[in-house]
Amino acid sequence: MAVGLSLLVMASKGVLRPVKQAYLHQIIPAEQRATVISFDSLMANGGGMLGQVGLGYLAQTRSIAFGYVVGGLTTVLALPVIATLRRLGERWDVIIGTAGSRGGCASQGLPDVSFVDTTPRFPPGGKAMSRVRLKDPGGG
Numbered sequence: 001m002a003v004g005l006s007l008l009v010m011a012s013k014g015v016l017r018p019v020k021q022a023y024l025h026q027i028i029p030a031e032q033r034a035t036v037i038s039f040d041s042l043m044a045n046g047g048g049m050l051g052q053v054g055l056g057y058l059a060q061t062r063s064i065a066f067g068y069v070v071g072g073l074t075t076v077l078a079l080p081v082i083a084t085l086r087r088l089g090e091r092w093d094v095i096i097g098t099a100g101s102r103g104g105c106a107s108q109g110l111p112d113v114s115f116v117d118t119t120p121r122f123p124p125g126g127k128a129m130s131r132v133r134l135k136d137p138g139g140g
Contacts, residue, residue, distance in 0.1 A: 002068045
């Protein structure tokens with residue numbers, strides 16, 4: 001059960017990251033955006049590091065199950081904070097446009113910089129170009 005819950009948490013983090021980045025890009029003015037995103041990353045990485053060390057210590061001194069339980073309870077402590085923020089009813093909490101309606105909406109709300117151009121590029125001759133020139137093993 002603990003492994004299943006751990007996988008669920010990791011999957012939700014994978015979904016949360018692009019949504020959080022889009023949200024921050026939407027509400028933070030361009031002049032402060034780099035600073036806010038850097039600070040967010042610093043706090044997330046620092047908290048993750050402290051959490052891993054602390055929960056690792058608990059798992060080593062008590063049991064792995066105890067470490068998972070403490071980690072889960074710590075995560076649950078964020079729910080009242082999230083609920084309080086949602087009750088504020090800020091305009092940033094409202095979905096704008098067709099997001100959430102039937103149809104694909106994965107890219108709605110994400111900044112243009114988050115997309116990758118996957119169009120293949122070919123030179124006039126029609127063959128794909130290699131960006132890396134390999135050295136000839138024969139010395140040439």
